[in-house]
Amino acid sequence: MPFLQLKNVNKGFGPRDKRTNVLRDINLEIAQGEFVAIVGYSGAGKTTLISLIAGLLQADSGTVKLKDVPITEPGPDRGVVFQNYSLLPWLTVFENIYLAVDQIFPNWVKEKKRAHTEKYIAMVNLTPARDKKPGELSGGMRQRVSVARALAAEPQILLLDEPLGALDALTRATLQDEIVRIWEQEKRTVVLITNDVDEGILLADRIIPLSAGPGATLGPSVAVDIPRPRDRKAINHDPRYKEIRRKVIGYLLGEGGKPKLVISRKLVLPDLIPEDLNVARPPMFARRAPKRRAEEKRETIELG
Amino acid sequence: MDWIKRFRIDTFVFPLIGIGLCVLIWYCISGREISSTVKDDFGDMVTVTKRVGLSEDLPTPAETWAASKPYVIKPFEKRGELDQGMLRFTWLSLKLVAQGYFIALLLGTPIGFCLGLSKTFTKIFDPIIQILRPVSPLAWLPLGMVLFLSAKFTVHIPFAENVTYTASELAAIFTIAICSMWPTVLNTAVGVRAIPQDYINVARVLKLSRSKTLFKVLVPATLPYMFTGFRLSLGIAWLVIVAAEMLTGRPGIGGFLWQQYNALSYAHIILCILTIGIIGYALDRLMSMVEARFKTI
Ligand SMILES: Nc1ncnc2c1ncn2[C@@H]1O[C@H](COP(=O)(O)OP(=O)(O)OP(=O)(O)O)[C@@H](O)[C@H]1O
Numbered sequence: 001m002p003f004l005q006l007k008n009v010n011k012g013f014g015p016r017d018k019r020t021n022v023l024r025d026i027n028l029e030i031a032q033g034e035f036v037a038i039v040g041y042s043g044a045g046k047t048t049l050i051s052l053i054a055g056l057l058q059a060d061s062g063t064v065k066l067k068d069v070p071i072t073e074p075g076p077d078r079g080v081v082f083q084n085y086s087l088l089p090w091l092t093v094f095e096n097i098y099l100a101v102d103q104i105f106p107n108w109v110k111e112k113k114r115a116h117t118e119k120y121i122a123m124v125n126l127t128p129a130r131d132k133k134p135g136e137l138s139g140g141m142r143q144r145v146s147v148a149r150a151l152a153a154e155p156q157i158l159l160l161d162e163p164l165g166a167l168d169a170l171t172r173a174t175l176q177d178e179i180v181r182i183w184e185q186e187k188r189t190v191v192l193i194t195n196d197v198d199e200g201i202l203l204a205d206r207i208i209p210l211s212a213g214p215g216a217t218l219g220p221s222v223a224v225d226i227p228r229p230r231d232r233k234a235i236n237h238d239p240r241y242k243e244i245r246r247k248v249i250g251y252l253l254g255e256g257g258k259p260k261l262v263i264s265r266k267l268v269l270p271d272l273i274p275e276d277l278n279v280a281r282p283p284m285f286a287r288r289a290p291k292r293r294a295e296e297k298r299e300t301i302e303l304g
Numbered sequence: 305m306d307w308i309k310r311f312r313i314d315t316f317v318f319p320l321i322g323i324g325l326c327v328l329i330w331y332c333i334s335g336r337e338i339s340s341t342v343k344d345d346f347g348d349m350v351t352v353t354k355r356v357g358l359s360e361d362l363p364t365p366a367e368t369w370a371a372s373k374p375y376v377i378k379p380f381e382k383r384g385e386l387d388q389g390m391l392r393f394t395w396l397s398l399k400l401v402a403q404g405y406f407i408a409l410l411l412g413t414p415i416g417f418c419l420g421l422s423k424t425f426t427k428i429f430d431p432i433i434q435i436l437r438p439v440s441p442l443a444w445l446p447l448g449m450v451l452f453l454s455a456k457f458t459v460h461i462p463f464a465e466n467v468t469y470t471a472s473e474l475a476a477i478f479t480i481a482i483c484s485m486w487p488t489v490l491n492t493a494v495g496v497r498a499i500p501q502d503y504i505n506v507a508r509v510l511k512l513s514r515s516k517t518l519f520k521v522l523v524p525a526t527l528p529y530m531f532t533g534f535r536l537s538l539g540i541a542w543l544v545i546v547a548a549e550m551l552t553g554r555p556g557i558g559g560f561l562w563q564q565y566n567a568l569s570y571a572h573i574i575l576c577i578l579t580i581g582i583i584g585y586a587l588d589r590l591m592s593m594v595e596a597r598f599k600t601i
């Protein structure tokens with residue numbers, strides 16, 4: 001029995017008559033303790049996929065199950081690092097994290113909750129900014145708070161939506177190591193969304209490409225069989241690394257690539273038969289004869 | 305030093321130019337007293353004074369000041385029910401405004417939250433709100449008088465004198481509350497609807513309880529909108545009190561204004577208008593300071 005299972009999941013947005021299908025026929029199985037990276041184009045539906053697993057959205061059809069229980073609502077067993085940080089701007093860094101800790105460990109004594117919060121603030125090197133509001137932090141700092149908040153809740157499964165996107169290379173490397181360390185130490189299950197294939201290879205057990213939307217679907221998953229600990233410099237020369245990279249990028253550019261851009265538009269041909277000006281203008285709203293419906297044509301252009 | 309100069313010009317000199325221009329126009333259209341000596345029917349020489357000008361009965365700025373002096377330089381004096389210093393009148397009016405205004409906030413904020421949170425609630429109550437909102441205070445006041453006609457509340461305050469409310473006071477409070485409630489209701493509703501989905505997602509992922517979601521997420525996120533509503537409400541409350549006092553003849557700044565109109569004492573009407581304006585402005589400034597203080601986003 002897989003830990004997390006998505007079966008024939010479809011998800012679209014918009015009203016029924018003009019619904020755009022974002023995710024189509026998603027099948028995904030993740031074992032407990034596995035680290036899976038999902039890479040895909042911008043706008044393909046990665047955040048939508050994470051939201052389905054988090055329980056923030058419901059699938060149109062298909063099932064999303066965690067430990068064989070269908071996911072119907074969000075819960076503290078699934079920690080989410082949102083792509084846009086989602087910190088509460090009226091709370092300080094400490095308070096933002098403490099809110100989560102307080103909610104998830106209500107039975108702890110206050111000192112323990114505070115110490116736990118401080119520990120995670122220190123982990124992301126934000127102790128000096130502990131009492132600042134998110135508005136006073138840089139984008140990268142906010143992202144680190146968001147990561148700390150998710151980690152502090154000690155969820156069984158960690159859903160990371162491009163958590164390191166806005167960081168400089170150095171901080172990014174530190175946090176990458178941190179994520180791997182937490183994953184190894186506490187044996188969490190991690191789903192990492194990223195647009196960086198190299199990051200996926202460095203961190204994950206398995207990389208799954210998500211094809212371009214609309215109607216994005218998951219491509220064949222590629223196992224990363226490079227032993228840990230992985231050295232970010234040495235890995236570049238590993239032949240297995242090049243092979244994995246080739247497979248993932250090959251899928252994204254080829255089979256799962258952007259479909260040809262097709263522009264289709266309606267052309268309305270003008271009504272050329274002249275009006276008969278000798279006839280008096282009929283009263284309001286009516287039109288002078290002769291009347292003829294304008295002719296409609298459709299034109300389709302294929303680009304690329 | 306340069307910026308201090310600049311600051312002085314911006315905050316004092318320019319506004320003074322505007323005020324000066326208005327006083328000048330006022331002076332030009334106001335009437336002047338002209339005395340002339342004429343021979344009357346009996347052949348005696350008598351002095352006749354008459355007023356001339358665009359609007360001959362409008363007092364000049366100087367005459368206004370002369371007539372207003374006792375009310376301004378002794379602002380807390382009480383010579384009679386409707387003959388008190390300006391600040392004393394203001395205080396009487398503000399007391400009623402405060403009571404009506406707080407009722408408005410107490411009712412308006414929760415109603416606004418319900419409107420913002422529930423589509424069904426909005427569908428049920430929005431039409432009635434839209435109908436009641438544009439009703440003038442002059443229309444509400446008579447209803448208030450009827451409602452509280454035979455009511456006479458006495459509030460027992462420990463360690464202080466009991467406060468007794470008369471029908472006209474209750475009617476005024478009712479009118480202020482119901483008229484000044486709407487900006488708070490509507491702004492709060494807009495604020496709740498404008499809460500970013502991200503914040504709500506945080507609450508959902510953490511599974512915050514209903515009350516925690518309300519007080520830790522929804523209220524702080526709406527606070528700036530709420531305070532804008534509070535500020536607009538206070539402005540309306542101040543507008544309404546004057547109308548209410550004029551109709552009921554209660555002592556207060558509006559009652560004084562109405563009495564002076566009946567006494568054809570135009571200088572005092574101008575004094576009242578200026579006082580009402582200045583107090584309204586001060587209240588608005590005060591509320592924007594509070595608003596800035598509670599800016600959470
Ligand atoms: N609430 C919504 N209502 C309507 N359409 C939506 C909604 N959320 C997402 N979409 C659409 O679904 C598609 C996928 O969005 P999504 O945010 O999942 O992309 P993404 O892969 O996370 O992109 P990025 O890498 O830029 O974050 C987009 O075309 C978007 O317009």
Ligand SMILES: [Mg+2]
Nearest residue numbers: 046047048083
């Ligand atoms: Mg996204």
